[in-house]
Amino acid sequence: xxLIDMPEFSGELLEEFERRRTVRVNTPVIxxxxxxxxxAGEDLRRRIFLTxxxxxxxxxxxxxxxxxxxxxxxxTATGTPKRYSYLGEVFRQRREGAHEFYQAGIEDLGEAxxxxxxxxxxxxxxxxxxxxxxxxxxxxxxxxxxVFEAVVKALGLPLGWQKRLIHAFGDMAHLExxxxxxxxxxxxxxxxxxxxxxxxxxxxxxxVARIDSTMQATGYSTNASRSPLEIARRLREKRTLxxxxxxxxxLLLLREFLTLRxxxxxxxxxxxxxxxxxxxxxxxxxxxxxxxVAALSVIGVDLSAMTYRAAFGxxxxxxxxLVFEVTEEGGSAVLAGGGRFDRLLTLLGAKxxxxxxxxxxxxxxxxxxxxxx
Amino acid sequence: xxxxxxxxxxxxxxxxxxxxxERAGLGITSIGNDRSYRGRLEGVDGVEIAYLxxxxxxxxxxxxxxxxxxxxxxxxxxxxxxxxEKVEFCARLGFGxxxxxxxxxxxxxxxxxxxxxxxxxxxxxxxxxxxLAIATKYWRLTQQFFSRQHGIQLYRIVESLGATEGAPxxxxxxxxxxxxxxxxxxxxxxxxxxxxxxxxKSEACLVxxxxxxxxxxPRVEQIVRAVRAVTGGSDG
Numbered sequence: 001x002x003l004i005d006m007p008e009f010s011g012e013l014l015e016e017f018e019r020r021r022t023v024r025v026n027t028p029v030i031x032x033x034x035x036x037x038x039x040a041g042e043d044l045r046r047r048i049f050l051t052x053x054x055x056x057x058x059x060x061x062x063x064x065x066x067x068x069x070x071x072x073x074x075x076t077a078t079g080t081p082k083r084y085s086y087l088g089e090v091f092r093q094r095r096e097g098a099h100e101f102y103q104a105g106i107e108d109l110g111e112a113x114x115x116x117x118x119x120x121x122x123x124x125x126x127x128x129x130x131x132x133x134x135x136x137x138x139x140x141x142x143x144x145x146x147v148f149e150a151v152v153k154a155l156g157l158p159l160g161w162q163k164r165l166i167h168a169f170g171d172m173a174h175l176e177x178x179x180x181x182x183x184x185x186x187x188x189x190x191x192x193x194x195x196x197x198x199x200x201x202x203x204x205x206x207x208v209a210r211i212d213s214t215m216q217a218t219g220y221s222t223n224a225s226r227s228p229l230e231i232a233r234r235l236r237e238k239r240t241l242x243x244x245x246x247x248x249x250x251l252l253l254l255r256e257f258l259t260l261r262x263x264x265x266x267x268x269x270x271x272x273x274x275x276x277x278x279x280x281x282x283x284x285x286x287x288x289x290x291x292x293v294a295a296l297s298v299i300g301v302d303l304s305a306m307t308y309r310a311a312f313g314x315x316x317x318x319x320x321x322l323v324f325e326v327t328e329e330g331g332s333a334v335l336a337g338g339g340r341f342d343r344l345l346t347l348l349g350a351k352x353x354x355x356x357x358x359x360x361x362x363x364x365x366x367x368x369x370x371x372x373x
Numbered sequence: 374x375x376x377x378x379x380x381x382x383x384x385x386x387x388x389x390x391x392x393x394x395e396r397a398g399l400g401i402t403s404i405g406n407d408r409s410y411r412g413r414l415e416g417v418d419g420v421e422i423a424y425l426x427x428x429x430x431x432x433x434x435x436x437x438x439x440x441x442x443x444x445x446x447x448x449x450x451x452x453x454x455x456x457x458e459k460v461e462f463c464a465r466l467g468f469g470x471x472x473x474x475x476x477x478x479x480x481x482x483x484x485x486x487x488x489x490x491x492x493x494x495x496x497x498x499x500x501x502x503x504x505l506a507i508a509t510k511y512w513r514l515t516q517q518f519f520s521r522q523h524g525i526q527l528y529r530i531v532e533s534l535g536a537t538e539g540a541p542x543x544x545x546x547x548x549x550x551x552x553x554x555x556x557x558x559x560x561x562x563x564x565x566x567x568x569x570x571x572x573x574k575s576e577a578c579l580v581x582x583x584x585x586x587x588x589x590x591p592r593v594e595q596i597v598r599a600v601r602a603v604t605g606g607s608d609g
Binding site for chain 2: 040042177181188195214219230234317347
């Protein structure tokens with residue numbers, strides 16, 4: 001395919017977007033780089049094409065559409081709910097495959113009925129792919145950040161530990177390392193004996209004053225990002241967290257949960273069973289999960305093509321609930337990926353909290369799959 | 374075919390290399406006068422020396438415009454992706470030692486390890502309205518260490534080409550990733566290295582670009598063997 005051409009099935013895609021009542025939007029190819037690096041982290045830097053404006057502002061070639069579409073939504077302030085669709089080129093440095101390729105997708109912003117919006121995003125991705133790849137069996141893998149968060153909370157860990165685990169969700173190696181630390185707590189080391197004494201005495205004011213005077217003396221006060229109080233409080237929290245030990249039973253439960261992988265139609269019962277057997281109250285997260293499954297049934301999606309994998313998540317702090325991927329049955333290429341990102345719009349500067357769910361279609365991979373037909 | 378060895382044009386690494394090469398029976402003579410940037414290796418036919426600035430040597434190795442180079446491991450690892458496929462670290466020369474480290478303000482009494490830093494980074498945006506900022510010239514090493522080895526994603530790199538140790542007190546960044554040999558500059562700027570914050574223990578290395586034609590060239594093996602013989606025989 002010459003790169004200047006749109007994929008040959010673009011017409012069908014645009015038809016689908018219209019039929020699914022979306023507003024098609026475009027965004028500039030050249031984008032400010034800050035929001036992408038800020039949201040996705042520095043690791044993205046080596047995977048995007050960066051350049052600079054004459055005045056030194058960092059710019060990049062659009063590496064994806066979600067952030068530009070959300071920024072545009074915030075700027076135009078046209079209110080919610082909105083269903084946006086896009087189709088255009090994105091640019092990434094990849095070891096394999098072209099550096100410029102097409103993506104299309106839908107971003108559903110501001111729909112208050114979370115379960116229905118989630119179900120619709122999955123159904124849209126699945127439905128569009130089924131049309132582009134007729135009579136090819138597809139599978140959906142689904143995860144849920146909120147269910148994991150509920151399990152971690154229900155285990156009764158201190159807030160700091162909950163945050164650590166939740167933050168690592170989706171990164172199995174990091175999560176394993178944390179579980180290892182929870183199994184074998186290490187005392188806080190390397191602390192100045194005087195500070196340790198102050199800490200033990202619980203005299204926060206004095207500790208803060210001590211930190212403050214050192215900061216003054218060493219010239220760190222003027223521009224300090226972390227205040228003496230913040231440092232003192234975290235020091236105390238760290239000591240508490242270091243003493244936290246998760247007993248073997250709770251660790252086993254967490255590990256057992258992370259290995260859950262089953263057909264979506266059985267997932268609600270399995271999660272309820274797990275919660276019961278473990279004596280954990282998972283409450284609203286499970287209710288939300290069940291409501292989503294019910295909403296999928298109402299739309300008439302075939303649940304048998306869907307698998308719930310408890311450990312499936314994305315280690316970025318703006319994902320809040322559903323995550324999903326569509327592949328060909330037995331295939332590994334992700335044809336569509338999506339999820340719920342209720343925190344993203346606020347992080348990007350929206351004044352109100354705007355719930356959001358969406359997905360992106362990898363048109364180059366879809367094209368390869370069509371050619372293999 | 375001429376083999377080219379790139380050496381730093383001045384400084385400690387140049388002097389140390391000339392000395393090691395001499396002990397290895399590979400004396401270096403200048404072409405023309407003493408201040409020339411070209412030289413020749415005695416004892417092996419058709420080997421030229423090109424004197425380059427230290428930071429260019431990694432680049433020329435990656436581009437395969439030179440066959441060997443002597444430079445700090447930090448510059449090579451920072452300078453090219455997929456480094457071990459592109460070059461071979463033939464010998465560690467025992468000088469130019471310096472560590473690439475993660476250092477934070479001493480007064481961050483609660484931060485001793487990368488795990489502590491991960492906690493602080495995760496919360497940073499909520500507390501300060503921006504991500505944790507790291508001043509460094511080692512973009513690649515920092516990303517690899519933070520993202521891949523420690524699962525820390527949420528931070529921003531602020532490019533710093535010099536006087537990096539001053540960045541935290543000046544408010545340009547919160548912490549730094551920089552090279553240190555004695556630690557005295559860090560100390561003078563009230564910074565401390567995290568207990569598991571050593572990213573790389575670097576020193577001057579003889580580095581070979583992995584060119585296919587080297588396999589059939591006995592001079593390549595001869596040079597590597599001679600240098601290893603006087604540096605304790607260890608390879609990279």
